[in-house]
Amino acid sequence: MTVVTRQSVLCLGFLPVVILTALLAPLASGDEAASPMSSIGTEVLVRPIDGAAVRGRLTSLDKQSLSIRDESGAEQSWSRSELRELSVTPSPPAVAETLSIETPPVVLLANGDVLCGTVTSADEDTLTLAWSGVDPTQEVTLPLEVVRSFALQQPEDELDRIRLRRIWALLEPHADRLVSTGNTHFDGEFLGLADGQLRLKTSLGVALAPEKEVVAVVMNSELLSRRKVDGPYLVVSFHDGSRVSLESLRFAGEGRLAGRTVWGVDLSFRLDRATGVLFLGDRVIPLAGLTPAGYEFTPYLTQKHPLVTNRNVKGGRLRLRGRTYAIGLGVFSKSEVTYDLTDGGYERFESIVGVDDMTGGGGDVLFAVEVDGRRVYESKLLNGRSPAETVGPLDVAGATTLKLIVEFGRFANIQDVADWCNPVLIKPRKP
Numbered sequence: 127m128t129v130v131t132r133q134s135v136l137c138l139g140f141l142p143v144v145i146l147t148a149l150l151a152p153l154a155s156g157d158e159a160a161s162p163m164s165s166i167g168t169e170v171l172v173r174p175i176d177g178a179a180v181r182g183r184l185t186s187l188d189k190q191s192l193s194i195r196d197e198s199g200a201e202q203s204w205s206r207s208e209l210r211e212l213s214v215t216p217s218p219p220a221v222a223e224t225l226s227i228e229t230p231p232v233v234l235l236a237n238g239d240v241l242c243g244t245v246t247s248a249d250e251d252t253l254t255l256a257w258s259g260v261d262p263t264q265e266v267t268l269p270l271e272v273v274r275s276f277a278l279q280q281p282e283d284e285l286d287r288i289r290l291r292r293i294w295a296l297l298e299p300h301a302d303r304l305v306s307t308g309n310t311h312f313d314g315e316f317l318g319l320a321d322g323q324l325r326l327k328t329s330l331g332v333a334l335a336p337e338k339e340v341v342a343v344v345m346n347s348e349l350l351s352r353r354k355v356d357g358p359y360l361v362v363s364f365h366d367g368s369r370v371s372l373e374s375l376r377f378a379g380e381g382r383l384a385g386r387t388v389w390g391v392d393l394s395f396r397l398d399r400a401t402g403v404l405f406l407g408d409r410v411i412p413l414a415g416l417t418p419a420g421y422e423f424t425p426y427l428t429q430k431h432p433l434v435t436n437r438n439v440k441g442g443r444l445r446l447r448g449r450t451y452a453i454g455l456g457v458f459s460k461s462e463v464t465y466d467l468t469d470g471g472y473e474r475f476e477s478i479v480g481v482d483d484m485t486g487g488g489g490d491v492l493f494a495v496e497v498d499g500r501r502v503y504e505s506k507l508l509n510g511r512s513p514a515e516t517v518g519p520l521d522v523a524g525a526t527t528l529k530l531i532v533e534f535g536r537f538a539n540i541q542d543v544a545d546w547c548n549p550v551l552i553k554p555r556k557p
Contacts, residue, residue, distance in 0.1 A: 168381070168397045170194065173211040174204055175409055175552060181215065184397065187377035206358065207409055207556065213402040230277035230342070232367075233268070234295060235389060236350040238414070238436040241266065242366045245276050249318040259364040260395045271351040272389040277342040281307070288440065290341055295441030296434065298347035302326065305341045316343060354415070355388050358408040363401045363452050375403070404452060411472070412453045413465065413549040419527070420464040426539040431458035438482045444545045446480040446514040451547035456482075457532050459491045459542035465528045470551060475528060476518040477549035481542070485510035489542045490535030493517070497525045507535050514547070522551065
């Protein structure tokens, strides 16, 4: 059991519990015997920032470098700063089909991470869950200040599921909120979960709610701790849909990885439980981690939609044509997101765009990119059946502004759930 003492001063209320889901590409396990590509260990695909992808089996991973034994039996190594992604190949069909299905119970963290598993207990300082991302299930205890929300169950009706997901994934209440199975909610100060009962301090006193009658808990957004890492970090996706940000990660031998999360918990897991690892914060800078210089949304009628990071604009996973993405931006038409590149020293911009799978083939939008006011990319009209399009690499060397645009299509803004997946700025190779 991993226990972390809460570092915030006093939890006076906590935001609604949102389910976290996360996705990430795998690492392969090493310790191979004589055969260069034996059945021992997990096969991986290493994608450097510059150069072709290489298939092999992991032999080492630490703070400085990563090494694999490739298909010819030769050892290949890269500096961590030169890596973009490590993914498991091939992903089992069952995993590919269920990876993006975000089914409660799940815990969503303030930084966008997701842990799938049952919440077993909580108090005013910590929350403990049985994390399903590892085998056997591991008990993980989190500081409550990093928990955005947790979902305990899922309604049978699809429309209810969509509506409630937007609440626990996107709502930012100014008090802790319990959402009940009867489509009602109660605001107050979350006191804990024990013996099948949730306790909430309200203006009328302490209220008890049976766990089986609560859909989700969303924590007070004003008390959240959105911990970020200055410098390199990693995002790991798991077969169960979890997404975890790590400040450190190493190959621990015997087919295992070990690391420390950005929210202060040590984790260890088998390589074959992960689906992939993104190497971020050094040369690869995700837009989701930057504060936009501006966001403009023009509704077709009156409904407004915020800019959403690492999820689609409806609160679900970023998913295009069956592939789920761990990082990105969710928007609706018509939208413009502007970034100041003045002091970044960036070299190029890249992304994958499309209309999210949740539309069931609907939507109709046009994506565009402008650099210093000059349009350098424009897609054709895309709907929920169109193949995802790769944007770039686009040259941004010396540029001061980058603008991401989603225009209305032919059918107003109906189901225009538009995703910028893996939108990253790449810095030049270090001398």
